[in-house]
Amino acid sequence: MEPQDQTRGDSTAFFGDAQAAPLSCNEATSLCIKAARGAGMSWGMAEEAGFAAAWLVSHGIDGPTHLRAHLERADGRDWVDLCPSVTPDGWQNANGQPTCPIILGATMCDYADLPEGPASGASIVLGPVSAPILLVPFLSELAQKKGLALTLTWATGAICIDEDETWLQPVKQSLGVPQLALTLSAYNARPHEPSAASTQNAQTTAATIAALNTLAMRTTVPATEASRAGAGSSLSDND
Numbered sequence: 001m002e003p004q005d006q007t008r009g010d011s012t013a014f015f016g017d018a019q020a021a022p023l024s025c026n027e028a029t030s031l032c033i034k035a036a037r038g039a040g041m042s043w044g045m046a047e048e049a050g051f052a053a054a055w056l057v058s059h060g061i062d063g064p065t066h067l068r069a070h071l072e073r074a075d076g077r078d079w080v081d082l083c084p085s086v087t088p089d090g091w092q093n094a095n096g097q098p099t100c101p102i103i104l105g106a107t108m109c110d111y112a113d114l115p116e117g118p119a120s121g122a123s124i125v126l127g128p129v130s131a132p133i134l135l136v137p138f139l140s141e142l143a144q145k146k147g148l149a150l151t152l153t154w155a156t157g158a159i160c161i162d163e164d165e166t167w168l169q170p171v172k173q174s175l176g177v178p179q180l181a182l183t184l185s186a187y188n189a190r191p192h193e194p195s196a197a198s199t200q201n202a203q204t205t206a207a208t209i210a211a212l213n214t215l216a217m218r219t220t221v222p223a224t225e226a227s228r229a230g231a232g233s234s235l236s237d238n239d
Helices: 025-038 041-056 064-072 102-108 132-146 169-174 206-219 227-229
Strands: 020-024 123-130 146-152 157-161 181-188 201-205
Touching: 020 025, 025 041, 025 064, 025 157, 025 201, 025 206, 041 102, 041 132, 041 201, 064 123, 064 132, 064 157, 064 201, 064 206, 102 123, 102 132, 132 146, 132 157, 132 169, 132 181, 157 169, 201 206
Parallel strands: none
Antiparallel strands: 020 201, 123 181, 146 157, 146 181
């Protein structure tokens, strides 16, 4: 008997390829965390990836598919090629590589109360960012926490992340791309509470679930004859 793949959801086998394969928000979060860890992220950063995917899901965006695409592009890259270099002139990657949106977003939140962080009147050059839609959950949280309106600008457009959330639809269309060179500007805004999530399930595809499962399986230890031989209790269950 083949060992059971513990990362597979019960519904996976009933869907194929590009068929819609819904996951609950909790299922999507758990799978994305394991997949990010399997792709080489630390557990802490993998949890940030799960947060970003779940935030997108709760706002009607297929976060798992966007995360899958980013993880596949970043797979095998050195940490130094994924991280931003925080300088007075910008937060670009020191080697000119596309920055990981998860690392960039988490770093921005860590710097929220520091002089280098986003503040009203500041403009930060981010440079090329992979899967920029995955940066949005961090910026939304940061804008709400700091009472800011954050504007992302690129060569052909701009989006302002503020309290009214009318920017969600443009985000799907403009930021759901493999890469963009971005600049972030911050301005004071009215304090606000985030709106209630309207979507609870991830409307993703079976292909995405299968790809994330493949990455997640890297976190498991392959079975060996020794491990199988030692499985189970040595005690009798006869009364």
